[in-house]
Amino acid sequence: DGGITQSPKYLFRKEGQNVTLSCEQNLNHDAMYWYRQDPGQGLRLIYYSQIVNDFQKGDIAEGYSVSREKKESFPLTVTSAQKNPTAFYLCASSPPAGGREKLFFGSGTQLSVL
Amino acid sequence: KNQVEQSPQSLIILEGKNCTLQCNYTVSPFSNLRWYKQDTGRGPVSLTIMTFSENTKSNGRYTATLDADTKQSSLHITASQLSDSASYICVVRTFNAGGTSYGKLTFGQGTILTVHP
Numbered sequence A: 001d002g003g004i005t006q007s008p009k010y011l012f013r014k015e016g017q018n019v020t021l022s023c024e025q026n027l028n029h030d031a032m033y034w035y036r037q038d039p040g041q042g043l044r045l046i047y048y049s050q051i052v053n054d055f056q057k058g059d060i061a062e063g064y065s066v067s068r069e070k071k072e073s074f075p076l077t078v079t080s081a082q083k084n085p086t087a088f089y090l091c092a093s094s095p096p097a098g099g100r101e102k103l104f105f106g107s108g109t110q111l112s113v114l
Numbered sequence B: 001k002n003q004v005e006q007s008p009q010s011l012i013i014l015e016g017k018n019c020t021l022q023c024n025y026t027v028s029p030f031s032n033l034r035w036y037k038q039d040t041g042r043g044p045v046s047l048t049i050m051t052f053s054e055n056t057k058s059n060g061r062y063t064a065t066l067d068a069d070t071k072q073s074s075l076h077i078t079a080s081q082l083s084d085s086a087s088y089i090c091v092v093r094t095f096n097a098g099g100t101s102y103g104k105l106t107f108g109q110g111t112i113l114t115v116h117p
Helices: none
Strands: A004-007 A010-013 A019-025 A031-037 A044-051 A054-057 A064-066 A076-078 A087-094 A109-113 B004-007 B010-014 B019-025 B030-038 B045-051 B056-059 B062-067 B072-077 B086-094 B105-107 B111-116
Touching: A004 A087, A010 A019, A019 A031, A019 A087, A019 A109, A044 A064, B004 B086, B010 B019, B019 B030, B019 B086, B019 B111, B030 B062, B030 B072, B045 B056, B045 B062, B072 B086
Parallel strands: A010 A109, B010 B111
Antiparallel strands: A004 A019, A019 A076, A031 A044, A031 A087, A044 A054, A064 A076, A087 A109, B004 B019, B019 B072, B030 B045, B030 B086, B056 B062, B062 B072, B086 B105, B086 B111
16 A cells, blocks of 8 residues: 555654654655644644755754655654654655645654653 | 634534534635644544635535635534544645745644544
8 A cells, every 4th residue: 555654653762862753655756744743733844855865944944854865765863952852743745746735644753752 | 924723722522413613824825725634643634625716625524615815714524423533734835936836834733623422
């Protein structure tokens, strides 16, 4: 089945530690995104990539990093510089842009601080 | 500042009843508005998209409306089912200033719907 797979489902971070969230898609989509979801707030864009080997900062990129070495993969690293990392992280992808494209989301990763 | 506000924050209804969720936006220039359904612990799934020229669109028991003049949208759920319990998110897309295809998305905070038997 085509879709987006995020792993792990739950992740715990110790202070000063970097952690990496995995996102893989087999939908053959060019564009991929990372969003952060906090209770009572709308989704906020962390990073996005419209093509392999290229990515752009979103609204809240500080303390995060990404790579896009393969079309199928868009991992997100939460660095120790991110002082409030506890949140639900959603990866998404979309087909070639035409203005009406919808986002296909993964099932999310809940990151908590120990 | 582009904003999307949804109301109510949460809603509890009995199975079989109807309900209406509201979305007000100040996003400009407007391209389209999409409603997503998000089950607890899962990613959002698209229900429907509304463009400037569309007033009403149905998808099964879900009916979305758009009033581009007042910048309001609603999502009406008919004959609710237990499986309708979820968060419903309104997302508005702007046109890219350069006229290219990628426009910014602004997400509402969602309405949490709980359907009781």
